Amino acid sequence: MEKENVLEVKNLHAVFRIQKQDYEVLHDISFHVKRNETVCIVGESGCGKSVTTLCVMGLLPQNGKVTSGSILLNGEDLTKLSENEVRKFRGKKMGMIFQEPMTALNPLLTIGYQLRENLMLHRGVDKKTANSMAVEYLNKVGIANPEQRLKQYPFELSGGLRQRVLIAMVLSAQPDLLIADEPTTALDVTIQKQVITLLNDLKKDMNAGIMFITHDLGVVAEIADRIVILYAGRKVEEGSAAQIFNNPQHPYTKGLMAAVPDVDKEDFVIQPIPGIFPNITEEIPGCRFNPRCPYADSCAACKSVAPETVEVEEGHMVASHLVKKEVSA
Ligand SMILES: Nc1ncnc2c1ncn2[C@@H]1O[C@H](COP(=O)(O)OP(=O)(O)OP(=O)(O)O)[C@@H](O)[C@H]1O
Numbered sequence: 001m002e003k004e005n006v007l008e009v010k011n012l013h014a015v016f017r018i019q020k021q022d023y024e025v026l027h028d029i030s031f032h033v034k035r036n037e038t039v040c041i042v043g044e045s046g047c048g049k050s051v052t053t054l055c056v057m058g059l060l061p062q063n064g065k066v067t068s069g070s071i072l073l074n075g076e077d078l079t080k081l082s083e084n085e086v087r088k089f090r091g092k093k094m095g096m097i098f099q100e101p102m103t104a105l106n107p108l109l110t111i112g113y114q115l116r117e118n119l120m121l122h123r124g125v126d127k128k129t130a131n132s133m134a135v136e137y138l139n140k141v142g143i144a145n146p147e148q149r150l151k152q153y154p155f156e157l158s159g160g161l162r163q164r165v166l167i168a169m170v171l172s173a174q175p176d177l178l179i180a181d182e183p184t185t186a187l188d189v190t191i192q193k194q195v196i197t198l199l200n201d202l203k204k205d206m207n208a209g210i211m212f213i214t215h216d217l218g219v220v221a222e223i224a225d226r227i228v229i230l231y232a233g234r235k236v237e238e239g240s241a242a243q244i245f246n247n248p249q250h251p252y253t254k255g256l257m258a259a260v261p262d263v264d265k266e267d268f269v270i271q272p273i274p275g276i277f278p279n280i281t282e283e284i285p286g287c288r289f290n291p292r293c294p295y296a297d298s299c300a301a302c303k304s305v306a307p308e309t310v311e312v313e314e315g316h317m318v319a320s321h322l323v324k325k326e327v328s329a
């Protein structure tokens with residue numbers, strides 16, 4: 001049986017108002033996340049990864065707005081709900097972990113207090129049950145001596161432990177969707193690996209979909225079932241991890257792959273993609289990638305026509321004139 005979609009983002013457009021003018025930050029973004037599946041949203045800094053998560057969570061800043069499209073969580077369109085109704089979904093049906101767990105933890109309250117409150121609120125249990133469940137959840141995320149940890153304040157824990165506490169907190173609400181925005185970027189490499197392993201282990205019994213944001217392809221390789229590549233607010237490619245890693249089609253994806261350092265080689269060199277990433281206020285007619293595309297000189301359409309999305313193999317979508325040409329040839 002087909003696994004159900006917990007999240008379905010369809011033709012999402014969003015703008016930011018800057019000095020009385022609206023600039024499009026997301027253009028026609030569509031993707032979905034199934035239960036027990038990890039979808040990685042990948043792209044350079046500024047491509048719209050965080051804005052996508054904020055749209056889903058209903059947490060866009062004041063000057064941001066979803067202008068069209070839909071965001072279905074378990075089939076319910078969040079863009080049609082009031083702020084109050086979306087707030088009820090946040091924390092319960094969808095939980096989020098960030099780069100800096102302190103933004104979500106209260107520095108003035110113990111870990112135990114915060115976990116218990118969360119459990120009482122979202123699982124409707126009494127304080128005593130909440131306490132034993134809190135111990136259980138800390139165990140689940142691999143925290144030793146959970147009873148002692150519950151008495152501590154967030155500042156008494158290391159960054160890696162704080163991230164585990166936040167993961168425990170989010171999981172304890174039993175969300176259908178877990179959104180992780182660069183949750184390992186601030187951690188050192190060993191701890192980063194541990195958190196990734198933890199998320200992979202939890203995925204199995206969590207029964208949720210995971211939307212994982214990162215610009216680190218090494219992390220993507222370890223965690224992704226499917227991958228969505230964004231460039232300047234557009235989806236340029238989407239496919240299974242194997243399709244994207246073994247058979248990248250868009251010149252931007254190919255560039256990203258070439259930029260991955262081979263850590264097994266001694267003194268590896270990171271090769272950035274040549275060219276400058278555009279600002280959202282910059283107007284680029286045609287394909288947004290054309291100023292940096294190595295094939296732009298031989299492509300007649302790219303400076304005037306936006307490429308259509310083509311399915312090159314089952315579930316593998318690419319928006320590039322190059323691919324269209326190959327398919328129609
Ligand atoms: N409140 C805002 N007002 C105007 N522009 C904004 C605002 N927040 C973000 N942007 C712009 O929107 C674009 C997308 O930003 P976003 O934070 O989603 O990038 P990102 O892909 O998450 O990057 P990073 O990898 O650096 O986290 C960027 O060009 C950014 O400058």
Ligand SMILES: [Mg+2]
Pocket residue numbers: 049050051
């Ligand atoms: Mg971001």
